[in-house]
Amino acid sequence: MVGSGAGGPRSLPREEFPAFFEALRAEGYSIVGPTVRDGAIVYDRLEGVDDLPIGWTDRQEAGRYRLERRGDRALFGYSVGPFTWKKFLFPARERLFTISRDGPSFSVAPEPTDPTRFALLGMRACELAGLDVTDRVFQGGPVVDPGYSARRSRILRVAVQCGQAGGTCFCVSMGTGPGVRDGADLVLTEILEPGPHRFLFEARTGAGTSVLARLKTAVAPVADERTAGEIVARTASSMGRALETEGVRDLLRETLSHPRWDDVARRCLSCTNCTMVCPTCFCSTQEEVPDLTGATVERWRRWDSCFNLGFTELHGTAVRKSGLSRYRQWLTHKLGTWHDQFGTSGCIGCGRCITWCPVGIDLTAEIAALRVPPVSVTKEAPR
């Protein structure tokens, strides 16, 4: 039976999954998704189903990530790895334009856009929320970032609902997962049992429907829909972390002088890892790169981080010199002032900043500690 794609969820057996890759290619997409490299599940170009992390999972805790074998052949049986989809939309290094001398003046040549259309296969619910955040950052302001928006217009979002929570996940707290609500073109749920290994497909957009129409799917039995719901519910109940979000924005505005910042500053290495692995951190810097003749100059943009000493440099001195002020800037921005700027939290609860911090600084624990009012040193002084 040829599936129409539209209308309710469809079912695809695991054996037919390679056809999904074919369908994506037939629709003109290059496929990027999870694959095992260097001891982690990373997002990279995929040639076929065999490139997926079949039978692998990850065990994560603060400052520690290890790959482990699963007892089964799940394709998406892991949580989130060190990489984010951000790099496909907002590359770590990007040439913005080239400026050439033109007599006494100069002229600017824009950077040609890469026409590749990427299918982002395996986006998690939290990562879709992250995409919404970066959309607001790069497309929601008065100036739309041309590179981001060009790449953004060419992606297909293939979400996979989480079948298990990672040790540092807290999407439930952030209201971003584990079930996929909005923002996907296609939503997949991997069902390992009971019954044969199969996938539940849901098209949410026209682009998703077009892909689905190329697949021989069956109408999904109601039981499968229920199973999918149970999978998501089970994942939700096994979150590795929780973050109390109630009033956190005000809390952070009121605790700028809390002694806990000194405590975390003693641990923080200012290494930038949390910002580099964060799906929503968007800070960048620009560099003027002239050629040796000095006749043409390239303008490059690359990822930067508020943890770098030079980040706030004004007239030769950093505004935020201390590690304390840099960590505080990051956390207060991510969970607090982000709301003022973009109408949402900057945190999607993926837990990457916890896992990939070499010294295991855990923002959920830091927020909890900031909620404890500091002991005032002046309280009992005057009688």
Added chain:
Amino acid sequence: MNAASPPSLVDEIANHPLFAGLDPKLVRAAASTAQEREFAAGDLLAREGTTADTLLLILRGKVALEVGAADRPTLTVQTVGPGEVVGWSWFVPPFRWRFDARAVKPTRAVVVNGPALRETLSRHPAWGFAFLVRFLPLIAERLENTRIQLLDIHAR
């Protein structure tokens, strides 16, 4: 107020922000040892290192507070105008001026006798306290301004 009846010394003192609202008896006591003086532009009102025995209430004009050393040009660190005061050295030992005070415009000031005022204030602690409540903030403000100058706020 008109040209025919200039304000009395007592009125001048009582209207000056430093004394305004204080006990009229204190104002009269201060006025009893005070005199009003005119200074031409360039006149010294106080000389650094000399005995400080006056409190100057500026009524009109402008006074520059100057510091200097032999090896560098004299520097004006503050100018003081109407409603402001020059001098607290009369109040604290060793009772010596810490700077030069020079009129940069024709200036009129009430010159209050420092030692006498000190004596009055010590005999009337309530007056003394009330006066200090006015006087200390002026000193604090001067210190604050000095601190801001030290910050060199225009420095890059």
Added chain:
Amino acid sequence: MAERTIRVDYLARVEGEGALKVRIENGRVEDVELKIFEPPRFFEAFLRGRSYLEAPDITARICGICPVAYQMSSAHAMERALGMTVDGPLRELRRLLYCGEWIESHALHIYLLHAPDFLGYPDAIRLAKDHPEAVAHGLALKKAGNALMQVLGGREIHPINPRVGGFYRVPTRGELEALRPMLSNALGLAEETVRFVAGLDFPDIEEEYEFVALQHPREYPMNEGSVASSRGLHLPVTEFEDVFEEVQVPHSNALQSVRRGAGSYLVGPLARYALNHDRLSPRALSAAHAAGLPPVVRNPYRSIVVRAVEVVYAVEEALRILDAYTPPPAPYVEPPASFHATEGAAITEAPRGMLYHRYRLNADGLIDEAKIVAPTSQNQKRIEDDLRHLVERSLDLDEATLTDACERAIRNHDPCISCATHFLSLDVERR
């Protein structure tokens, strides 16, 4: 003329800092001193107490021109001490890395340091004005060597990837395959280089060298072999110190290595070629034939041709290794879990010749004693002999010409002073 003084305080186009002093009394060469004033850096001393695993990284810093040689000699010495065997693709990859260093180092010496001597230029930049194609070839060859070092070693200078037991990470087939176009092009450039340098003018001089190099039963030597000499010496690496010794002379911060009871000897391309030329690859061998090289070359000026032939060899060898490569199951051979006090020595063929390392380890795997004999310390005495002969032949030359001739004679041997300091200005005193 009873007394003359000629001074050159600072030798150019050699790696490191040195001077030369020649004392001539009444028309006789009394003394030739190759002075190495490159300050001492005490590597053997601070290797003490370091882990055996650190030796490749630390000893690489002895020389920025041939760091791979230090990494190879130290790694092999440690593996011998610990009874480790590294073979298969890992052995081949090490050879491939060494090919990179030979290509880079030889191309550097041929084009940027040595060729200007023959063509009358002070440097390659000015040479490039009249011979742009030659210099472009040289730079392209050098770049091919560096590309190998980058892919296998992580970077050209002080590669980070080699380790005791193999590598931290081995390349994928694809990563090596990406080098093929560059290497294929380099092969042609290398052959062109042999033709180019074979056409240079060489003084008609031959020296009676005792050539010393590694000899391997099947291969042109790089990482393995026994020590052989053109005077019939043949001994295992472990007996190197029984036959060769380092002596210290007051005029130099470098130790001079001599063959006990026999004096100076020569290591490097001339020695390797003389003792191993039948093991050259086919295209290298035919390039040597076409260049008119006899099986043994004793003219030090023609070392530039031998070096060029070795470049052909190294490129061909690199392509051979690339063809046969399949990634090994593990990037390195695991060292033993526990240690006992032990000792190991190894010699590998640095571009400039044999590089000897010996280490004594304690039961914690820490280095108790290190002994390093660099190629230039082995050649230093022999270069002095070359110079003595040159000056004796050229006493009638004026100072400037003699000075220039001496510098050229030294550059024939591509001395690496940085290496030897553990080297040059010319100062000729004539009385």
Added chain:
Amino acid sequence: MLADPSPSGASGDPEPPPLAPIPYVVRSVTTETPDTVTLTIRPSATRRIATPRPGQFNMLYAFGVGESAISVSRASLEGELVHTVRRVGKVTNALSAVTPGDTVGVRGPYGRGWPIAEARGGDVVVIAGGLGLPPLRPAIYAILSQRESFGRVEVIYGARSPKDLVYYDEIQTWRRRTDVRFQTTVDAAGRDWYGDVGVVTTRLPDARFDPPKTTAFVCGPEIMMTLSAKALADRGVPRDRIWVSMERNMKCAVGLCGHCQFGPSFVCRDGPVLRFSALEPFLSVKEV
């Protein structure tokens, strides 16, 4: 939104990369102080930026060297722009070294400027410190051009020393006006200075305005703005009517690069002119 933050304004030509500089020709270079020059520039072709409003800034570009955020101190309808530049780094060194006929790059205008319309009907206090005067100059002219819309207008300008005062001739013209009170003070001076001496806040007690109906525009070094704003607030000026112009490291100038964040604000996009009431909690904490 107080000002149209749209940086586009290029007329006619195809849309260039939004962050690309547009070539402008240097018409004149005036030396203000030993380290400060004022550049007058004009579009070199048809493309030009939109007319900046008082308080907005541009990114000025020195070819091959880089960009620097510089406030606009005058903008004509013909597209002529005036910027005052202090040499503090390589870019400003290069910008200061130009001569008439040279080309510099411009993109902008960026940010929100002084809410002049909001100040109508009441008194206005303008406090400038050092190079805080250039961004305030267009505001002062805007107020003077519609003088009848405002109550009393007090301008206090402070600099480190008399030689650090910019726009000296213009200040003399302003001082002669009777419809605006212009006080100038310096932190310290020699005997050749007959004006006031003392940090800028020491002139405030002399200023005449009705605090509850006053709007204040403050620009200068951060510490000077904080002190001035606090002093104004102490006098009773509502904190939400005190406006300060912040300075932070800027790379993109359009809120995309994250560098200029200050508390909840992107200084480039939400500022540089911001309400003191919103900034005060952050100005009181170090290294925000």
Added chain:
Amino acid sequence: MPAVRRPRLAVWKFASCDGCQLSVLDLEDELLALADRIEIANFREASSAVVDGPYDLSLVEGSVTTAEDAKRIREVRAQSRVLVTIGACATSGGIQALRNFADVEEYRRAVYARPEYIETLATSSGIAEHVPVDLELRGCPISKAQLLEAVSAFLGQRAPNLPNDSVCIECKRRGNVCVVVAHGTPCLGPVTQAGCGAICPAFHRGCYGCFGPQGSPNIPSFLAHARDLGLSAPEIRRVFRTFNANAPAFRVASESAAAEPEAR
């Protein structure tokens, strides 16, 4: 455009392995173009032609280890308009600064049978300890890209793009998987300055700190972290005592580790 004299470049060598000045010759693609923009006036390793100073740009390699060199660097400074040090030796004394932690007499005897022939100072020090330095290029060896950037910035009279960020930021931009978090491999990346391109983690080994300390390293936290990874005090000491042992932050690190009890 009027003919402008090309700026003059000099390359100087002090105690070093020559690797950093070799980096100049390793600019295979740019060397000749560079020589068009800048006159290579004094570069002994590359040319026997020497143009007398003063020089517009001096690149200084190596550390000061002899009294003669301490004098020579002052002469170099005096004839250099802009002085840029290249590499770990010139910045912090290099690997030969390990002598600063030991008895040089003992070192001299360990290497030379006739130590009295060798003249050396007790310490190896970076150039900035002797003369003012305009720019330091880190690394053992320096990065070719940073060298090109520094020279190009000098020619363009702009500020070079040489951030003092951590290696971690380059590592992530390169797309490496963190070797510490994913493999438990000790790595100096968090406390080391970027510039190399995060090569070591890309080759599955921990950073060994050859670019010296980053702009704001948190050494106490890093030491605790290293202990958590199972490194012993002597191991931590050795990790910091390599190519930048005498850089202040690394020196403090190795000395703190040395002060730790050996057993845990």
